[in-house]
Amino acid sequence: MPGLYSRPERITKVDQPPKKKKKKGERNTNTGWFSQLPDDIGLNCLARISKSQYRSLSLVSKAIHSLISSPELYTVRYQIGNTEPCLCIRQELPTHDRWYVLDQALCTDSSNGNEFNLFPITSLSPSKSTTLAVGSEIYILGGNKLPSSAVRVFDFRTRTWRDAPDMRVARKRPESALIDGKIYVVGGGTEEPEVFDLKSQTWKPLPSLSDDAEVQLCRGELLAISKYKKYAYDSKQGAWKENLVFSLNSFNFRMRLTSGPWCIIESVKFTVFNRMLKWYDDSEPGKWLSVKGLKDVCPKPHVNTTIQLANHGGGTILVLWDELDSLEFPVAGKIWQHVCKNRRIWCAVIKLEKRFFGLELEIWG
Known part of the structure; x- marks a missing residue:
């Protein structure tokens, strides 16, 4: 028996095949099988995956990156109904x-x-x-x-x-x-x-109206105002109907006559008025109600601020607005500074929910 500090027994070295040196930046992946697939099958596989995974997948191999960059991928996604x-x-x-x-x-x-x-x-x-x-x-x-x-x-x-x-x-x-x-x-x-x-x-x-009627497109609604009458266009029947619901001085009608951002989500029309997100109540023509649970959907806009709405799917609405920031840079040898305008686009993502209180419908965000 060897002593405590004796030399250990010699181990015979077994020859191993030389390892292939990995090139700098080369990834250890086993994706050869994917590159052997026909393009239509590869596109069909990728089209069933969420687009949020595409960035990581595009780094795996050139074959996958090429398919993800292909316009045909979006066509396949549309055909199978997997759109985002x-x-x-x-x-x-x-x-x-x-x-x-x-x-x-x-x-x-x-x-x-x-x-x-x-x-x-x-x-x-x-x-x-x-x-x-x-x-x-x-x-x-x-x-x-x-x-x-x-x-x-x-x-x-x-x-x-x-x-x-x-x-x-x-x-x-x-x-x-x-x-x-x-x-x-x-x-x-x-x-x-x-x-x-x-x-x-x-x-x-x-269809034509009287000569003095002025047609306006306001928040997704076709309206026409003449000297004594006002009309709303019924898109389903393809005809103008005289609108006797509101006086010209009422808040809801004034709001209808102003242009502004709007969009439709699950058959409900939404708009922004005085920084408040509002929805259109079809049960009472011309009635706009505030979305509950929200404060101002965007900061007080500047003179040149643009506000837009977008339907982002899944009962979600996007409120977008822009801000201009002035960036000042010193100029060598000069006492004045160079001013550069930087435009930053902000986006609020709001999940909408319908709630019933008795027979009354409310929309919360």
């Missing part, structure tokens, strides 16, 4: 528009967990044209400096632009709204409103 909301923001510039998408599948890590990056997407639309979201598409209507009847459509499924049928009348920055599956366009240098049927892809004029 995607927020798109347009920045108006003097000569053109710049489009960004907030896609959590592509968001980079941030030191601040509440900050996300906006990623640019291809844009060929004229500056300051009217935009309207219709499902997975964005419609660009009319012109900016000069009236135009052109209509362009951006398809998020394929990330491509296409031309739609021209409007009947050339317009410059008209008002537009999607109501009951049809696009309504008002103004833009002409008093002739028209409607676009998405199914038949045709434009038609709206």
Whole structure:
């Protein structure tokens, strides 16, 4: 028996095959099986996964990264019904528009967990044209400096632009709204409103009213005011109806006559008025009620603050507003400073809930 401090027995070394040196940055992954799949099967597999996982998966292999970057992936997701909301923001510039998408599948890590990056997407639309979201598409209507009847459509499924049928009348920055599956366009240098049927892809004029009636598109509602009468358009029957519910001085009617952000969530119309989130009660025409459980949905806006609403799916509404900050930088050899404007976009995510108190409906956020 060896002593306590004796040399241990010699162990015979077994020859091992030389290990392949790993290149710098190379990942130890076993994903060869995925690259051998046909593209249509690979796309079908990825289309069933939440987009929030795409960023991590795209780092696994070049094959997966290529499929995730492919426009066909969004087409497959749409075909199988596995779609997720995607927020798109347009920045108006003097000569053109710049489009960004907030896609959590592509968001980079941030030191601040509440900050996300906006990623640019291809844009060929004229500056300051009217935009309207219709499902997975964005419609660009009319012109900016000069009236135009052109209509362009951006398809998020394929990330491509296409031309739609021209409007009947050339317009410059008209008002537009999607109501009951049809696009309504008002103004833009002409008093002739028209409607676009998405199914038949045709434009038609709206029924005419008296010569002195002024048609307005306010918070997703078509209204017409003449000297002695006021009308509301019934989109289901395709006709104007005289509205005798409110006086012109009532709060609800004044609110209906003002433009403002609005959106529809689960057949309920929402808007922001005096920084309060409100919803439209169909049981009593023209009645707007406040969403309970909320304070002001955004800080007191500055002069140039823009407020927008968006349906983010799952009974969730997004309230967006922007703020301009002045950043001052010293200039070498000068006593004055260079001032740069920094635009920060804020977003409040509000989960909505319907509650009944007896026969009375309330919406909480």
